[in-house]
Amino acid sequence: MTALLRYQAALLARSQRWLAPLLLYAAVLAVGVQGGQPVLGSLGVAAAALLPVTAWAVHLCVGQEPPAARTVVSAAVGARRVHLASLLTGTGCAAALAVVSTAVVLLVSAPVTDDGAHEVARSSAALAGLLASLCCVLLGAVVGALSTRPVVERRGWSVAAAVLGSLLVLVAAGSPARYAVTDLVTGSRTGTFHQPVLPLLAALAVAAPVAYFVCRTAARRG
Amino acid sequence: MGHRYGLRGAWVLRGVDVALPARALVRVEGANGAGKSTLLRLLAGIDTPAEGRITGRRARTAYVPERFSATLPLTATDYLVHLGRVHGLRTAEAKRRAGEWLTRFGAAEHARTPLAELSKGTSQKVAVAQALLAAPDLLVLDEAWTGLDAAARAELDRAVAERVAAGATVVFVDHDPRRLAGAADLTLRAGDGGVGTVTAPVATGIAPGPRVLVVAVGPRGASLPTPLPGDPDRERGAGTPGSDSVRLTVAASHSDALLKTLLTARPPWHIRQVAAMGPPEPSRTVRPAGSAEGPTSPGPGGSVRATGSAQPIERPATP
Numbered sequence: 001m002t003a004l005l006r007y008q009a010a011l012l013a014r015s016q017r018w019l020a021p022l023l024l025y026a027a028v029l030a031v032g033v034q035g036g037q038p039v040l041g042s043l044g045v046a047a048a049a050l051l052p053v054t055a056w057a058v059h060l061c062v063g064q065e066p067p068a069a070r071t072v073v074s075a076a077v078g079a080r081r082v083h084l085a086s087l088l089t090g091t092g093c094a095a096a097l098a099v100v101s102t103a104v105v106l107l108v109s110a111p112v113t114d115d116g117a118h119e120v121a122r123s124s125a126a127l128a129g130l131l132a133s134l135c136c137v138l139l140g141a142v143v144g145a146l147s148t149r150p151v152v153e154r155r156g157w158s159v160a161a162a163v164l165g166s167l168l169v170l171v172a173a174g175s176p177a178r179y180a181v182t183d184l185v186t187g188s189r190t191g192t193f194h195q196p197v198l199p200l201l202a203a204l205a206v207a208a209p210v211a212y213f214v215c216r217t218a219a220r221r222g
Numbered sequence: 223m224g225h226r227y228g229l230r231g232a233w234v235l236r237g238v239d240v241a242l243p244a245r246a247l248v249r250v251e252g253a254n255g256a257g258k259s260t261l262l263r264l265l266a267g268i269d270t271p272a273e274g275r276i277t278g279r280r281a282r283t284a285y286v287p288e289r290f291s292a293t294l295p296l297t298a299t300d301y302l303v304h305l306g307r308v309h310g311l312r313t314a315e316a317k318r319r320a321g322e323w324l325t326r327f328g329a330a331e332h333a334r335t336p337l338a339e340l341s342k343g344t345s346q347k348v349a350v351a352q353a354l355l356a357a358p359d360l361l362v363l364d365e366a367w368t369g370l371d372a373a374a375r376a377e378l379d380r381a382v383a384e385r386v387a388a389g390a391t392v393v394f395v396d397h398d399p400r401r402l403a404g405a406a407d408l409t410l411r412a413g414d415g416g417v418g419t420v421t422a423p424v425a426t427g428i429a430p431g432p433r434v435l436v437v438a439v440g441p442r443g444a445s446l447p448t449p450l451p452g453d454p455d456r457e458r459g460a461g462t463p464g465s466d467s468v469r470l471t472v473a474a475s476h477s478d479a480l481l482k483t484l485l486t487a488r489p490p491w492h493i494r495q496v497a498a499m500g501p502p503e504p505s506r507t508v509r510p511a512g513s514a515e516g517p518t519s520p521g522p523g524g525s526v527r528a529t530g531s532a533q534p535i536e537r538p539a540t541p
Contacts, residue, residue: 003307010304014295069292072352075266075285075362076309219270221227 004077004085005092011064012089021056022097025049029101039109039120040188043129046101047136048181050094052166054140058090059148059162074219083150083218087211091141098133105129118191128187131196132180138203139169139177142210150217176202223274225260234260238274238417240410242360245449247386247405248393251420252412258395259364261412265393266362280359280391282309286366290349293338298324298348301337302355309356316355323351326381327374343369350374354381361385363394367401379475387451387479405452405473434477436470437495438484447487452476467494474498 012018032045062083065073074082106129111120145151147161169175176199187193224236235257242248242265252258263269264276266285294301299320306316324330327347332340337348346369353361361382367375379402382392394402409420436454440446446456446468454472472480477496484491 003304003310007304007308010296010300011294016295065294066292068287068290068349069294071263071266071268071287072285072290072305072349073308074268075283076305076356078267079269216270220272221269 001081001085004073004081005089007073008061008064008085008089009093012061012093015060015064017060017064018057018093021053021060024056025053025097025101029104033105033108035108036110038114038188039106039111039122039125040128040184040193041114042105042109043102043125043132044181044184044188046105047098047129047132047184048170048177050098050101050133051136051140051143051170051177052163053097054091054094054137055144055147055162055166057094058087058141058144059158061086061090061093062145062148079219080215083215084211087141087145087214090144091137094137094140095134098137099130102126102129102133113191114189120188120191124195128184128193128195131200132184135180135196135200135203136177138200138207139175140166142203142207143169145210145214150221151214176200176206223264223271223276225257225264225269225272233415235264235412235417236273236415240417240419242391242393243408244280244359244391245386245389246391246407247382247402248391248408248410249402249406250393250395250410250412250417256412257415257417258412261410261417262362262364262393262395265360282356282358283360283362284309284353284356284358285362286349286353286364288365288368289342289346291342291345292348295336295338297334297336298329298340298344299333301348302352305352306355309358311356319355320351323355324348327351327377328371343371343374346370347374350378350381354385357388357390358385359390361390361392363392363396365395365397367396367398376475380478383451383473383476383479384482387476387483402473402475405476407453432474433471433499434474434480435495435497435499436472436477436480436484436493437467438470438491438493439467440491441489442466444489444491447483447491451479451483454480471499 028049029046032049033042064086070082106122106126111122111125112118113120143162143165147165148158152158152161169177170181171178180196180199183193183196223238224233226233238261250258250261260269262285264271266283267276267279268285292301296304299317302320302324303313303316306319307313311319321330321333324333324347327350329344329347329351332344335344337345340348346366350366350370353363363382367378370378382394382402383405385392396402411418411420444466450470450472452472452475454470454476457469457471458466470480481493481496484493
């Protein structure tokens with residue numbers, strides 16, 4: 001599996017296709033996160049923006065090999081593992097981005113609530129921001145995995161499904177991502193917030209069966 | 223097992239029940255669209271059968287698709303090293319074998335060329351190298367010869383013989399019925415949604431390719447190592463008194479593997495003569511062993527690599 005991940009990561013790194021989602025994310029952060037603003041609200045924006053970016057990264061990793069190259073690797077280790085490796089590569093890159101963006105937001109933001117009345121502990125803000133980002137990364141990966149090969153084969157439908165799916169997951173009631181982000185944003189107003197552990201666990205509980213399902217389907221269809 | 227693409231797709235194969243022996247060359251025949259490629263993909267583990275299952279999968283499987291033109295942002299060597307690691311090799315070993323196989327297929331000068339810039343033929347060589355560097359136990363070739371030049375095709379024939387001699391199962395499809403003719407241990411025929419075993423070799427009237435004569439002398443009383451690659455025709459030589467010389471005639475693609483088996487047998491056999499021959503005549507004339515008479519005709523591509531010429535090499539038998 002390590003070799004597969006290295007192979008997928010090398011393909012992604014050399015292809016330079018990662019540049020577009022990274023620029024999109026940087027643009028969103030540049031607009032949504034200003035130096036000296038309350039930290040929790042900025043963390044919420046950074047986490048929410050990661051969701052579509054992760055879906056994009058998963059699309060890139062799943063689609064970066066031509067079919068012939070994919071069959072060769074599938075024969076060596078099995079089609080399921082090949083698909084899982086591409087999902088993990090996309091998700092892993094997004095998770096690394098989550099860590100970096102959380103750190104950057106913490107550095108540039110002010111550790112206060114919106115009205116400036118209460119202090120916000122940097123350590124607990126850091127943890128909350130990280131957990132919320134990872135929750136969004138996992139759900140973004142779910143959206144990405146379900147909106148590309150082998151579930152959606154046509155390119156146009158695939159992009160439309162990813163955009164709509166990301167939006168839905170961010171705004172739909174009961175979505176762990178919405179819960180985690182809203183908690184950060186309201187916490188920024190009131191000064192009290194929960195660590196988004198439950199949303200992260202819920203996201204994991206969604207991501208695992210989805211990964212199993214798409215990998216199985218990928219093996220069935222080649 | 224059976225397979226169809228998608229839940230509502232038509233069944234491509236159904237009720238397939240085949241067993242692939244170890245140390246065997248398996249040819250798959252069938253008309254276009256008969257399900258040959260699907261069978262190969264299922265055997266290689268690329269697709270999971272929609273019904274039934276495949277058991278007893280070999281440890282290391284490699285697959286070569288037809289027309290491998292991978293526009294990947296890697297050089298040929300980088301790609302092969304990555305694939306070698308995916309197959310479970312260490313980086314240094316993968317690098318060594320990548321160089322070795324690219325050289326064998328005459329693509330060494332493209333080792334540092336990005337895959338996207340390679341010609342179709344050279345891409346196919348990379349695909350073949352990728353499969354062979356893993357020394358797979360199950361090698362699946364879906365018209366892997368397509369696009370290769372003559373030298374590389376002959377090299378692939380030899381590599382296949384080597385893999386079989388090393389105990390692997392090699393399954394192949396090729397539109398050229400002369401490909402490895404007579405060497406297949408088992409022939410499967412895909413058609414009518416199923417796969418059957420062709421028991422008797424079909425008399426196609428196609429002459430097998432060039433052959434190579436190997437005269438070997440074994441230790442007194444020793445029997446030939448079994449199995450011998452390429453299942454050569456044997457003739458006990460009576461020419462040299464006091465020695466057990468044997469004349470073996472084998473397909474040219476299997477000559478290297480045959481020599482290797484003989485030389486590495488315990489106790490080893492001595493090679494007294496290697497000569498290229500033409501394709502077999504309907505009734506082969508029996509020549510006395512040890513006679514100076516040369517081969518009938520070298521035949522195209524029939525030269526033995528070790529000699530580079532059609533001339534027989536005489537070697538004194540070590541006492």
